[in-house]
Amino acid sequence: MFENYYTERIKNTPSSFIREILKVTQRPEIISFAGGLPNPISFPQEELKVSMNRIADKYGAKIYQYSTTMGLESLREFIAERYKKIWGMDITIDNIIITTGSQQALDLLGKVFVGDNDKIMVEKPSYLGLLQAFCLYRADFVQTKLDDDGLNIEDLEKTMSEHKPKLAYLIPNFQNPTGLTYTKENRQAVFDVIKDKDMLLIQDDPYGELRFTDDERIPYIGMNQTKKNIYLGSFSKIVTPGMRLGYIIADKEIIKMVETAKQASDLHSNIFGQYLISDYLHNNDLDKHIEKIKKLYKSQADAMINSMDKYFPKNIKYTRPKGGMFTWVTLPEGKSSTELFNKAIKKNVAFVPGDPFYVNCSNVNTLRLNYTNADTQTIEEGIKRLAEALKEI
């Protein structure tokens, strides 16, 4: 009815496929590996309740009033200190802006950097929330293949020389949707290819803290070697997602532009939530809390991988994530994961077919499984059902 009023940009933006799927999969009899929700038992509820009462007593009206676009200083200080300590980054709070979840970080970076038909490089497959956010700004996506050890360097070189992208968006740790992590060597090789190019690099890292193994953290691509890097982080997977608190770390000049975009977008993020999370972080041991989440997710990931080893036919491939929330399944060539989805739903198990993680691809033979939101027994039962469905395609 209002067709003539809509912008081209919104008409071309897909409604989130996952959110549509989630509506289907909310029936109680369904075991869903479709979502990307942190396990609610990982939320520090007791500590947050202590913090909310403390900030109400300590700060009074301030936790309810309008606040600054950049975000609460004490929260930005916590982030600055943490990145300095872990990565030796030379940053201050002026390099950090708080966003309404990482999704808003993507929207703001789209506002600032993505013009009509600008070439944007993403992984193949990539995070669908990014594809949706930048689609609104009419990005022209180019995808670079992802291998088990990170970006395919040959494909990267080809993409760079053919398309000269202005901006790249990568998830180097426990990638969404594949669960893959770029090796140290791969990161160096990627940096060697891109370092002299006129391209900004966004590295989104919501899952980096959730490493199951004792391996050392791997530094970001080109870390501390270029001003063209933009880092995204989030409290969604390590404290709570419902507060919608993420952040961007970048050169001050870029942060300044993002601030203008954020003023126009929502003035500032919920300030109560910022006080709450800041108080929680300053009064609890985050690393200890993360250890608990890692242990929980590792047991769930193990349950899923072991069940797949046990029940899946040998011609089904899947990644073995060392952290994060997802594994990525590849069916034999020619098979459609959407067709599998329709069979699986009838057996009361759900996942996300691979299609929405690609640009202009459909009926792909890949799919994403999430393991963080079901107990190990339920995971085994769900994988059994999926194995049954696999026989029907």
Add this chain to the structure above:
Amino acid sequence: MFENYYTERIKNTPSSFIREILKVTQRPEIISFAGGLPNPISFPQEELKVSMNRIADKYGAKIYQYSTTMGLESLREFIAERYKKIWGMDITIDNIIITTGSQQALDLLGKVFVGDNDKIMVEKPSYLGLLQAFCLYRADFVQTKLDDDGLNIEDLEKTMSEHKPKLAYLIPNFQNPTGLTYTKENRQAVFDVIKDKDMLLIQDDPYGELRFTDDERIPYIGMNQTKKNIYLGSFSKIVTPGMRLGYIIADKEIIKMVETAKQASDLHSNIFGQYLISDYLHNNDLDKHIEKIKKLYKSQADAMINSMDKYFPKNIKYTRPKGGMFTWVTLPEGKSSTELFNKAIKKNVAFVPGDPFYVNCSNVNTLRLNYTNADTQTIEEGIKRLAEALKEI
């Protein structure tokens, strides 16, 4: 340094003038009428503390988890019931989407409706947050003059026939920045002009509940007579702004498109804040609370108007708001309010010069005063200082 990477849209978007001014005016010796902050003593702090503990006990992990893009059902139900009761609107929760403050409502409507160079009609002067939000989507603004009783109908007719705007944005109650309210007759006259045109009408109403007089509420323009109306509301001025909770009421088809835009923008608004405000609203008497705020703001508005009557030269004009948070001052023709601002700051009093409320105007002779965030004595002292500054221009 990153000039070549920025989009045209962000380069053309002004950083919020008010936020820049607020930085200047935060010195403690300055009496500031520049902000637009609700009075912090109007926040129901005790009740909110009760509510936060109640929702923590009652809903557990749900108040921290990811949630739906449309927003919490119980909050949307409260809004639907209220608009049904007050205005007889035929709406359900499907006509309502929760936004991260009203500013995000503007951003989302920009995404959905404002394409490059689309003609957008706004009042002259208009709310600068709207100008900033739609500027990002490269709106071509046309401004229609505002008189004491509402839109200038002759100018409206001219604007409509010359520019055929696709969308109009109006604030019919206690307008920001002028404090003016459209009369019932003016609203009817506006509707008579626009009703057959191919134009959507956004009516933003953050201040409508804050009417100082016992006069009846005046229905919105074309209310319950067209599907082309979009209504914006907010809890910022009647409960607390720090939660960043506003909403859009519109035809379901429009809400569906806005939902897609919101998925791409921040997935959903802070869910803890939605539970908190919903619990507060369902367990307290909002109207009684609003009465308290109105009484407070009326005393402050009276103090400002009375002081201006007493101290200002007779050639200075100002509006006499019947509600809301602002009054609008007009200097003699040829005088610049920016020049006055520079003199006033030296006398430790601040306000917002009119320039940012216009499209392509500078050195205008108008300015905005806010009276909600200082006590009556401070208001009188500030107006005295401003009267002194007036002698110097």
